[in-house]
Amino acid sequence: MTLLDVRGLTVRTADGRTLVDDLSLTVDSGERLGLIGESGSGKSLTTLAILGLLPDGMTATGSVDLAGTQIVGATEKRLAAVRGRDAAVVFQEPLTALDPLMRVGRQIAEPLARRTCLKGAALREAVRGALTQVRLPEPERIARAFPHEISGGQRQRVALAMALACAPRLLIADEPTTALDVSVQAEMLDLIDSLVRERKMSVLFVSHDLAVVARVTDRALVMKDGRAVEEGAVHDLVRLPREEYTKALVASARRLESALDLRSAR
Template sequence: MTALLSVEDLTVTTSTGRRILDGVSWSLDAGGRLGVVGESGSGKSMTALAVLGLLPEGMRATGRVLLDGEDLLTLPPRRLAKARGGQVAMVFQEPLTALDPLMTVGRQITGPLRLHRGLRGGAARDEAARLARLVHLDDTERILGSYPWQLSGGQRQRVALAMALACEPRVLLADEPTTALDVTVQAEVLDLLDDLVDRTGVALVFVTHDLPVVARVARDLVVMRDGRVVEHTSVGAALAGGEAAYTRELVGAARAVTGLPTSGGPR
């Protein structure tokens, strides 16, 4: 079986020639759940941005990012824009700044519906309401009419999830989606994400520095350090003691602080 999304020898260079990512490779099967872990500065978020071609100005990516055999890095801008949102969508770390403060949540969700699926007017509003219920935003009417800053952090991240899932992408990139949230809300959003992946069949790439979090939602694991992949393995194998010394170090450190299970994967 060929991979749905495979990253091959991805290298990102800044305008001053510094390598932020160096030969990163991993792959994700349809319906797969991949965790990308590493400390801050390891290049894990940069990997997700590079996949979507949304690197900060001045940075250049080389290598290949194959979605269904098509290289996103060399896709013409129009086709790439179609793939963004439609094939690969992303949820960011800070849901407050990721949403436009001057636009109601409803309009922000119907935007991509119109852009990719041509839905407008009542049809778009109905679909937005369905998506809001999908992410358990139960007071749907009120929330769709609100501005992002009128909602709680958890509600905002649910809105971001609804936007990302609006066009039924095949891959969802989640970049530290629970880091900015309170611990209790974190657990709720993780459960929701887990459930959404099961129900929609979207393949998940979950980027985090938090090993216990990734152990809850991911099946496979990529461990990154200093812009390189240290190890590409399964969550279970990593928790049982990974091959690379750095992986064992991370697991040990996480276990010392929290009750990290000895075997992992989604329940």
């Protein structure tokens, strides 16, 4: 069953520049799709368009069907009902998703309360469980902290806990490990892989790094200058890329052989 169906998506600026050009992709229930491309390729704008979160001055045309809801042209009320429930996002920099003036526990409690109607001690225990699930030590301390009082890796795990709080059917991960050091990055990738597998969720994983995408996805679409240039199984894209651009991404992929070995072991 198709969960996300994007057809002819085009994103333009107010002055008419095309940043995403006639893009089509699908993500089935339980499937993991990687969206690969260098900075400026349009991949992050694609994810924002899928959630109806494009910046002011940008418009989307085409069709984005997310779990039966047409996103392009939808009202904010309709979009609010979709976000969190049908799809949730983890951004590259968690501070873009976290309120710097609100304690971590409250930020996780709000989506949990909306989904479950829990209150009081039961809600606090659910927050603790959410933090424990993303493998954060001392969840009570983390819940009391403000975002600036915890590390970058911990903030990214908090952002993941928030994204999963409403049990979305699709997790959109937009460069979720780029700002982390290598060891923390590997831990975060393993965590995402484990939680997605456990919850049988769909994933749209965005990255400039083919080696990272190979860790957590089954199929990938390569973007360049706002357009899709190649698509296929990750293994095939790595072993037998057709396009020169894809070949360049393969050649520059960090820890490529290690990623392939891990992928083969899955």
